[in-house]
Amino acid sequence: MKKELGNLLELQDIDLRIRKLDEEIAQGYGDLDGRQAVIDARRAEAVDLGERLEVVEKEKSDVETELEDEIVRLKDRQTKLMNVQTNREYQSLLKEIEGTKSENKRREEEIVRYTEIGEAMVAKIQELNNTSDAEEALLAKEKNKVAALAKELEQKKAEIDKARSEKAGKVVGTIYKRYEQLRERRNGMAIVGVTNGVCQGCFMNIPAQQFNDVLRGDQLLSCPTCQRMMYHKPADEE
Numbered sequence: 001m002k003k004e005l006g007n008l009l010e011l012q013d014i015d016l017r018i019r020k021l022d023e024e025i026a027q028g029y030g031d032l033d034g035r036q037a038v039i040d041a042r043r044a045e046a047v048d049l050g051e052r053l054e055v056v057e058k059e060k061s062d063v064e065t066e067l068e069d070e071i072v073r074l075k076d077r078q079t080k081l082m083n084v085q086t087n088r089e090y091q092s093l094l095k096e097i098e099g100t101k102s103e104n105k106r107r108e109e110e111i112v113r114y115t116e117i118g119e120a121m122v123a124k125i126q127e128l129n130n131t132s133d134a135e136e137a138l139l140a141k142e143k144n145k146v147a148a149l150a151k152e153l154e155q156k157k158a159e160i161d162k163a164r165s166e167k168a169g170k171v172v173g174t175i176y177k178r179y180e181q182l183r184e185r186r187n188g189m190a191i192v193g194v195t196n197g198v199c200q201g202c203f204m205n206i207p208a209q210q211f212n213d214v215l216r217g218d219q220l221l222s223c224p225t226c227q228r229m230m231y232h233k234p235a236d237e238e
């Protein structure tokens with residue numbers, strides 16, 4: 001049983017190393033994904049702004065068309081003004097002309113305002129896209145680095161995997177099965193030490209009789225609380 005325990009502990013040690021490598025690889029790619037998401041959000045903001053710019057430009061163009069039409073009508077009225085017969089007609093036409101002139105002034109101001117808003121939007125879109133381009137270039141370099149590192153880690157993992165299958169082959173089938181189930185359910189820790197009667201997996205006390213059995217080490221016992229397999233781990237090893 002001592003030998004069995006030793007094999008299991010070594011196997012678990014290998015598995016924890018593999019797990020750490022997997023986490024390192026995932027972390028590298030995770031960071032890249034996070035940065036890509038920021039870039040994507042900025043690109044989306046630029047697209048959104050572009051759509052709003054179209055609306056502003058359409059509004060501006062509508063006012064421009066309106067202004068052109070009104071300028072033509074103004075000229076018509078001014079021509080008419082020279083041919084009116086009555087004073088009343090003259091006054092009324094004059095009033096219309098003044099009204100149109102003031103409306104056109106408002107339209108001109110509106111066009112200036114739309115132009116300013118549009119220009120600010122174009123500048124902002126440009127800025128967003130430039131930033132995204134620069135970040136994407138940086139990210140591309142970073143991706144190469146992460147891929148190179150991942151390759152290195154994968155190679156390391158492949159070596160460890162070889163050692164793992166050798167070690168796993170030495171563990172009795174039923175125990176191996178139990179080990180794998182626990183490993184999955186208990187966050188990679190299938191076998192844990194018991195120190196001073198306390199399971200180091202769940203930190204609960206185990207019954208005194210069971211602790212004595214663990215101390216003797218001639219059978220593979222499971223913690224009554226977390227079900228992990230147990231071995232005796234003296235306090236001074238801590």
Ligand SMILES: [Zn+2]
Nearest residue numbers: 199202223226
């Ligand atoms: Zn436990």
